[in-house]
Structures are given as C-alpha cells and as structure tokens.
Amino acid sequence: xxxxxKWSQIKRQKSVTDAARSRVFxxxxxxxxxxxxxxxxxxxxxxxxxxxxxxxxxxxPKENIERAxxxxxxxxxxxxxxxxxxAYGPSGVAILIDAFTDNKNRTTQEIKHLLIQKEIExxxxxxxxxxxxxxxxxxxxxxxxxxxxxxxENRLGxxxxxxxxxxxxxxxxxxxxxxxxxxxxx
Numbered sequence: 001x002x003x004x005x006k007w008s009q010i011k012r013q014k015s016v017t018d019a020a021r022s023r024v025f026x027x028x029x030x031x032x033x034x035x036x037x038x039x040x041x042x043x044x045x046x047x048x049x050x051x052x053x054x055x056x057x058x059x060x061p062k063e064n065i066e067r068a069x070x071x072x073x074x075x076x077x078x079x080x081x082x083x084x085x086x087a088y089g090p091s092g093v094a095i096l097i098d099a100f101t102d103n104k105n106r107t108t109q110e111i112k113h114l115l116i117q118k119e120i121e122x123x124x125x126x127x128x129x130x131x132x133x134x135x136x137x138x139x140x141x142x143x144x145x146x147x148x149x150x151x152x153e154n155r156l157g158x159x160x161x162x163x164x165x166x167x168x169x170x171x172x173x174x175x176x177x178x179x180x181x182x183x184x185x186x
C-alpha cells in the first residue's frame with residue numbers, strides 16, 4: 001500500500017514548508033547583507049537593525065543573520081545592489097518590482113523574460129513610479145486605485161506567483177485595489 005506511510009506524508013508537507021522558509025530566509029539574508037554593506041557592519045544603524053528585527057520576526061536563525069552581516073562587511077562581498085523595475089499589468093495596473101542582485105544584467109533579462117511569458121513588458125524607468133509615493137523603504141499607491149475584474153485578477157495572481165518564485169525579487173508593489181500591501185513579507 002504505497003502512499004500510506006506517515007513519514008511519506010510528512011516528508012511532502014515538510015519539503016513544501018522548508019522551500020517556502022528557505023525563500024524567505026534568503027530574501028532577508030540579501031536585505032541584511034545590503035544594509036550591512038551600507039552601514040559598514042554597524043549594528044546600531046537604523047536600516048540594519050530594522051532588517052535584523054524583521055528577520056528575527058520570521059524566526060530566521062541567528063547563525064544565518066550573523067553570516068549575512070559578515071558577508072556584507074567582507075571585502076569580497078560582491079556588488080549587491082538594489083534595482084526597481086517598472087511595468088504595467090492587466091487593466092493598466094502599475095507594478096513596481098524591487099530586487100536585490102549581484103548581476104543587474106542577468107536579473108533584468110530574467111525579469112523581462114518572466115514578464116513576457118505573462119504578456120507584460122518592462123516599462124521605462126519612471127513610467128509607473130508616478131503612481132506611488134515612497135515612504136521609508138516601501139511604496140504606497142496614490143489614489144485612485146485600479147479595480148480589477150475576476151479574469152484580470154487571476155492574471156495578476158499568476159504574475160505575482162511567478163515573481164515570488166524569482167530569487168532576486170524582494171517586494172512587489174501595485175496600485176490595484178486589494179493588492180496595496182501584496183508583498184510586505186520582506
């Protein structure tokens with residue numbers, strides 16, 4: 001009787017939750033590395049302390065946090081940088097994609113390819129950012145928010161899933177009603 005083993009069921013569930021936790025931890029590690037690089041490893045710097053607090057809130061292990069801080073302060077830390085991509089989704093929804101990358105050209109091409117598969121193209125810088133006000137490290141949509149039909153909402157959900165799977169993408173902001181705080185996990 002295959003499939004009736006308790007370990008078999010636990011193993012499948014555990015692999016799904018472990019993959020999700022791993023994705024969240026790697027996003028926080030990149031954020032901590034970037035903030036550590038900006039602050040030169042000073043733990044009392046506001047950006048770094050906030051990133052550490054947010055990582056601890058999702059139960060990120062202390063060793064991973066320390067490793068990310070050390071990576072940001074080391075000389076061979078690489079050129080981790082923050083980039084923001086802009087696009088327009090279904091019904092003219094403005095989308096901002098916030099990413100941290102060590103290779104801007106690679107990430108740009110991957111994001112462009114991912115969006116083209118979903119029948120969306122990247123916009124020029126500044127084309128969609130007018131629909132948002134930057135407060136702190138996040139973007140808040142200006143009024144009026146875009147209303148979506150059910151079919152367009154499904155397309156938008158597929159786009160968000162695809163972006164969520166990409167390792168470099170940190171947050172996604174959009175001005176669709178109901179999606180104002182869609183990607184606040186990192």
